[in-house]
Amino acid sequence: METEYKGRLTYAKGASIEFVIAPNQDVDFGDILVVEGNNNDRFYIRAHDFKVKSRWSGLNGVGYLMSKLDENGQVVNQEELDFYMGGNHTVKIGMAEQLCYVDDKGQLLNPKTCPDFFCQVRALNAQDSSLLSEIKGDLEIGFLKSGRGVLTMPVGIYGAKSITEHIGIFGTTGSGKSNVVKVLASSVIDSGNYGLLIFDVHNEYFKDLSSHPMSRERLCVYHTDDKQYGKTIEVNFSEVGPEDITACATFTEPQLDAIYKLSSMWKDDWMRYALQYDAKDIIDELAGCTGQKFNSRTIGKIKSICWNLEQELHVKQEEATVISQIITELEQGKVVLVELKNISPVGEQALSTLLSKKLLNNYAGKTEEERSQIKPVLIVLEEAHRFLGKKENSSSNVFSRLVSEARKFNLGMCVVDQQPRLLADKVLSQLNTLFILGLASKADRSKIEAMCRKDILQQRNEIKNLDCGEMIVATNYMRFAAPVKVHKYENFLQQRYAGYVPVPPII
Template identity: 75%
Template sequence: MSEYKGRLTYAKGTYMEFVVAPNQDVDFGDILVVEGKNDDRFYIRAYDFKIKSRWSGMNGVSYLMSKLDENGQVANQEELDFYLGGNHTVKIGIAEQLCYSDAQGQLYNPKTCPDFFCEVRGLATDDTALLNEMKGDLEIGYLKSGRAVLKLPVGIFGSKAITEHIGIFGTTGSGKSNLVKVLSSSIIDSENYGLLIFDVHNEYYRDLSLHPRVNERLVVYNTNPEAARPNVRKLALNYNEVEPEDITACATFSEPQLDAIYKLSSVWQDRWMDYVLKYDAEDIIEEIAGCTGQKFQSRTISKIKSICWNLEQELNISEEANNPAEITAVSQMLKDLEQGKVVLIELKNISPVGEQALSTLLSKKMLLHYANKSETERSFAKPVLIVLEEAHRFLGKKEQSTQNVFARLVSEARKFNIGLCVVDQQPRLLADKVLSQLNTLFILGLASKSDRGKLEAMCRKDILQQRNEIKNLDCGELIVATNYMRFAAPVKVHKFDEYLARI
């Protein structure tokens, strides 16, 4: 059994008060256990405190003030200690009930409350009903209770969380990248899930390459790989793999320009980008006018040619691998993901235009690849999680309304065994529809009150009583709230190098 903490003195619904035992420390966020009758156990979380004393009334305070001198200092410390000593003063902990378990270890949502003056104690390893639900198969850290970090592993069940979408939110320096690395390492160990990471800052390879199973479970792509990293593959695309949506997602186009892009695609089909780059603007205008009867201005076609040329140079787009018998980089990538590997796409040396085009193209290919599978084929393919950093660029209020591929992923991907992991510093910039679809939230330190308020409103679990806790999270600490857990749990995330040393 764990340490005795006090006695329950009041309960109404899920609200509880308990007297903290003398010489015991209870902190904001402490998870405690109330021992009920018939071996019931009620799990509570302390979120506030107050001090009560026989002197708390105005008459009592006035009497104690009379024992001070004219400067408000204690005139006779021994006399004052006499009045304040003994059991005249108590610390009251205010808590909410999280859930309870019966004698058989079955866990339930709050439906009743314990009796008056039941014992309150700390969490122990024999509280298996609660701990088993929080363990998961993808470990991320240890359970945090107040200021203490308990050696009790906490994670998520990938089969439940991945396809129902994940959100990772925290300010710069709060530990988002470390969390993604730990989650990636857990997925590498699991072998049950695929993971596609769009690495905006090229920050993951150095650490993930230290994993003992890196050669068999990690695949890295770069548009211009360095000779010093022979295990990094070159990312190259075919003209016939680029579709109009990939172009329109990466730049702002006028209505005539958008119309021209789709006209070009309808006339030249899979070779449209190849022909746009091969022919002069005037020849393209004449060809489109002859096929559709619509004539575009030269500057309209020139804008499209300019964007296509930039993407061709950045993303190594060519027709060298148009042989259907040859496996392209994209095809190999999809094959690796459905086999449960981690695929890392490094984007640091690519412009924002190229980055958005490539992210859109690969995500769309993944969605279509899984959507075109039969139910039987899909049952053999591993669920895939797509990690999207700085997600407000793709899923902001304006971007989400355009129904781009990421908006489709949020609303449709679950049925195809694909999930989206949204990583961002400012959740308030994301569309409400997107936030409402994220069934698992990892909430790290957030400086902005509006960001915290947005997550409080959209979170599937009630985290209002954890405001003080969330506001004071240190680097590497988070609150995880997911559908299948009965409450939002505080976690101290493993440091990646320390976690790797345990494998």
């Protein structure tokens, strides 16, 4: 089999590698290459820096060449300079790190040793099947990227390993975060082995996901206003707890105290009674039961928030709501899309908190045997710093509980954000899989480097120069952080389904 020769190894110490790049060969930042060992073993390396060496590289040599220039730094005698610069004594050195190692039996291992002097360095090819099995996964995302080239090696994540251990998708506006979510959702639809709950803040997923050939069986759409497609969200008064209210707005200490006392006093009917009775009657009732006198403005703020939520979430007394139906669909391995664009931030945060809390309580309340009969579920939360920021992160926050506790219940969080530095450190440390797209801010890149489970310091140049649709995938079970060219959603479906036409069907 023809291999693309790239050069020869000239130095190795631990996981650090240096090699001479062959003449007329290109090696770029981030190129993944193979060092062919002397014992039929192979070493996978990634180039992260370069330097040029010559017999004139020393200080004396440079000084001698400079003497051949005039006072303006221009060549005095080109023919004489060409004579000194000619020959085969100038070399380009690639500096790389060892990623992993394949022994003579084909077993993939963490770096165990280093290659011998002057071993051949080549490009990746079909022989490298051990590496392919490591990064392929059952939820495909894109193709392996090596330098400026893209290889036809599919890269994805293993849902059983990644979903319950939480995922972070980080990138600036225009870097391709939405396309990553669409491709991930498409792979989940194809698989049928996982549930996916997407809170769609900008209503940007329905058009594409509904065009998936299997959307009729595995995509369920909900919204908060009457539309021709999907189902309208309806909530029962008894389903709304005090934490759903406190998560969606800023309250003072007396207002928080009043909310929890109302809940304690009226149980499941607290929100209905808070809307039904006048502020004066509520104040008198609280004073009679608790001996505490509340201000009318305190009760007025609570009644105002409750009224807004009643209108936006269609809160009613009827017992039949869609929440139990949503949970059942997720347990069956379907993608549930909740559109949130047409409601206020207050309603959006309350609904996200309410659904996530019900899902967590449902999974936590099941026995191990019952959980083995249902699918693991991933919750996709956009603009996550609003829920999991440094100030918002607390023990009473359901999303904080999901990040710290949900793994044992077969639930996972997918945190999507433009500015990872705004997230609480405790949250970032729990994300075992990171999709790192283009990040313009040095502070964001530094935060990711500090919190990533894999050492990505040598990929700084690569991360800094990521184009739209390119990312680094770092996950616990992969032996290295893999550069990926993410599939464009339409092209991905065309590859999988012959005759696919990107026109959304009527649901």
